[in-house]
Amino acid sequence: MSKTKLTPFELEIMDVVWKLGEPSVREVQEGLSEKKRPAYTTVQTILLRLEQKGAVRRTRKIGNAFLFQAAITRKSVYRRILDEVLALFGGSAQPVVAHLLESGKLTLEDLKALEEAETKKGAKKK
Amino acid sequence: MSKTKLTPFELEIMDVVWKLGEPSVREVQEGLSEKKRPAYTTVQTILLRLEQKGAVRRTRKIGNAFLFQAAITRKSVYRRILDEVLALFGGSAQPVVAHLLESGKLTLEDLKALEEAETKKGAKKK
DNA sequence: AAAAAGCTACTACAGACGTAGTTTTTACTA
DNA sequence: TAGTAAAAACTACGTCTGTAGTAGCTTTTT
Numbered sequence: 555m556s557k558t559k560l561t562p563f564e565l566e567i568m569d570v571v572w573k574l575g576e577p578s579v580r581e582v583q584e585g586l587s588e589k590k591r592p593a594y595t596t597v598q599t600i601l602l603r604l605e606q607k608g609a610v611r612r613t614r615k616i617g618n619a620f621l622f623q624a625a626i627t628r629k630s631v632y633r634r635i636l637d638e639v640l641a642l643f644g645g646s647a648q649p650v651v652a653h654l655l656e657s658g659k660l661t662l663e664d665l666k667a668l669e670e671a672e673t674k675k676g677a678k679k680k
Numbered sequence: 681m682s683k684t685k686l687t688p689f690e691l692e693i694m695d696v697v698w699k700l701g702e703p704s705v706r707e708v709q710e711g712l713s714e715k716k717r718p719a720y721t722t723v724q725t726i727l728l729r730l731e732q733k734g735a736v737r738r739t740r741k742i743g744n745a746f747l748f749q750a751a752i753t754r755k756s757v758y759r760r761i762l763d764e765v766l767a768l769f770g771g772s773a774q775p776v777v778a779h780l781l782e783s784g785k786l787t788l789e790d791l792k793a794l795e796e797a798e799t800k801k802g803a804k805k806k
Numbered sequence: 807a808a809a810a811a812g813c814t815a816c817t818a819c820a821g822a823c824g825t826a827g828t829t830t831t832t833a834c835t836a
Numbered sequence: 837t838a839g840t841a842a843a844a845a846c847t848a849c850g851t852c853t854g855t856a857g858t859a860g861c862t863t864t865t866t
Contacts (some may be wrong), residue, residue: 689853689854690853718856721855721858726853755860
């Protein structure tokens with residue numbers, strides 16, 4: 555898919571777009587947490603850049619405002635991010651998980667749950 | 681620890697520094713993969729910025745060249761990166777691992793191995 | 807010692823990012 | 837239809853990144 559490289563802030567905007575589905579600039583702005591809510595035009599600018607990057611597209615116009623829609627999936631973006639992290643960790647996922655465990659971000663219970671889910675899926679698949 | 685925020689390229693440089701221990705600029709440059717090996721002065725610049733960020737420090741001088749050394753640990757950097765990724769994924773590690781599994785980056789075997797290692801460590805601890 | 811080779815320190819610069827102001831257009835509303 | 841409110845479009849700008857050139861000092865080699 556598109557090799558869309560998004561910045562952290564663009565990511566946040568995308569998050570809102572994904573959540574809302576087909577928001578206007580105004581809605582995106584209001585969808586951001588109050589603490590750091592940038593100016594309307596800032597959101598507008600980012601949305602424009604996201605459009606140029608092919609991450610969103612304008613769908614239609616309501617009144618005089620455009621509505622936007624994600625043009626890439628959340629999953630594809632997450633995958634790319636994880637791939638980058640993996641590359642950092644030498645290309646293998648195991649050390650990443652080991653790190654998560656070590657830092658307490660992931661528990662043994664989490665692991666077991668995941669394992670079980672995966673086992674089930676594997677069995678079900680095909 | 682230091683809230684050192686490193687760019688991708690700085691990360692690469694750090695990687696070489698960590699690997700070599702106490703390299704000179706030249707050694708760092710040569711430690712980078714041949715494909716994208718930047719000019720000597722580019723490496724120098726990055727090393728300078730890393731120094732300003734507190735990520736490396738100059739140790740001594742051999743001939744007329746300085747030697748550098750990491751001032752932050754690999755682990756602390758990795759931890760910060762993972763924290764950022766976790767934040768993206770909603771603060772929880774489980775979805776991250778689920779993603780890894782789904783994309784085939786992590787296998788059931790990996791999971792089991794990790795689980796076992798973790799169990800052992802947990803038992804050993806204190 | 808003079809030249810050569812290698813380093814450091816300083817400077818530069820284009821493109822990306824975050825941020826937002828200003829001008830122009832559009833579309834309701836009285 | 838004229839006025840106004842809201843949005844779009846355009847412009848701007850400081851900082852960060854990747855990238856490297858250049859001037860000048862230092863060490864080594866003739």
